[in-house]
Amino acid sequence: MSNLLEIQGVSKKYDKTQALNDVTLSIAPGHIIGLLGPNGSGKTTLIKILCGLLQPDSGTVLIDDNPVGPKSKAVVSYLPDKTYLDEDMKVEAVVAMFKYFYDDFDENRANEMLASLKIDPKSKLKTLSKGNKEKVQLMLVMSRRAKLYILDEPIAGVDPAARDYILRTIISNFDSSASLIIATHLISDIEPVLDEAIFLQDGSIKLFKSVDDIRAEHGKSVDELFREVYRC
């Protein structure tokens, strides 16, 4: 089976800062990967490159054997770390928009999740609380039957109960033939769901191992290893 994501020698520089430095990695289908690192390590830069929001200075990216473009974007479902929807829109209008643009969008699944969240589809996004807005955005992303899900800080800035809901939503709606990349620094919450972990530091990959291997080799949880590696 070919890899779903192939990154070869990707580098990106902002002025004098090397945000990514010769990053190479491959991800097969059916994996949940934690993209871990402190602020400024290059997580968001890498994610933006995968989603076509940024051009690398060098290197190549192939997603499902396609370079980053319309075909790759059709199979990537991306959740940014900010509110990116027009807040004057109603929830039902946003659902209709996703259905209009994405062939793999499952409207029934989206409506089920809305019902479980007890969110009125006719309410405007701006009337929702911050937590509910993030849940709506997550619901839209997870309602797509994508091949690669990329979630940038999905549980930052929400309360612990909401975090549990978000993680349950991710796992229960995740297609096992797809892959999921979660960028976060709240590792202890995410660790139970991870198959593999990528540690990024100063734009380079320090470590890319399965969670089981990390525990076996280092005798520590991923969270404990992270704290040790990135100790200030």
Next chain:
Amino acid sequence: MLKKLIAYDFKKTSPAMLAIITLLFIPEIIGLITHAIMEKLYYANSVEVDANTIQVNSDNLPDLYYSLSNMSFVFFLILSAIATIAAIYMIKYYHKTLYSNQGYLSFTLPSSITEVVSSKMIVIFAWAVIYVISATTIFFIGETIITRLYDPVFEPITLSAVAELLEELFPLLFLLFLGLFSQLMALFFCMSIGHLCKKHKTGITALSYTGIAIASLIIIYYNTAVCVAKRGTWWWDLRDLWCPANLIFLFILLVGCYFATIKIMNKKLNLE
């Protein structure tokens, strides 16, 4: 996907733009009614000299006529304000959907950056055409009705007269739209330049657009002056604006700014 994007952008902007165009009709209709009253007052004292000639004694025009005449400036201001609101709304839509957080949605749709950006431009141009045609159609229909009602020597409009009028107006309208589109495209280009800067994005956009606008005015003025000089006269009229040099310049500005904007967006896009 471009057709889908255009359809979606058009639908999204329709409520606001249709409301603005409807709002436009109010001062236009009031202005036309005012003009009708003025025409009635003006021709009330007219004396028919022969079948096609009338004489009007403008010394006996009532004060109301002059008051209404002064008000026409107010209508012009109101119409300009509504046009400005329409322009601000569309430019704000362009900026919000591409350069703000909503850009994360726009640029991750299953389409190319070129299609996403071009879609917004096409929709803005389409609304500009709809706006101008709506405004001018109401104006011409209203003026025709007023002339028919109050002008004693009104000649019925024939198809050939309409064709002649359109033939005269077409170059002017073409130039108007080409000029409008090229300046809008220059603004889009300047917005992409501003986006490249870390600080003072709005200032850089405004400054660069001011530069391009001033340069455009100078070039158009120069080309027009050359055209007037070639005719061996000092007085210019609208046909001097419609000279090949101006058309070529505006076309190059439009196409050049389009490709430059697309190139910058494709190579240097970076939403904060």
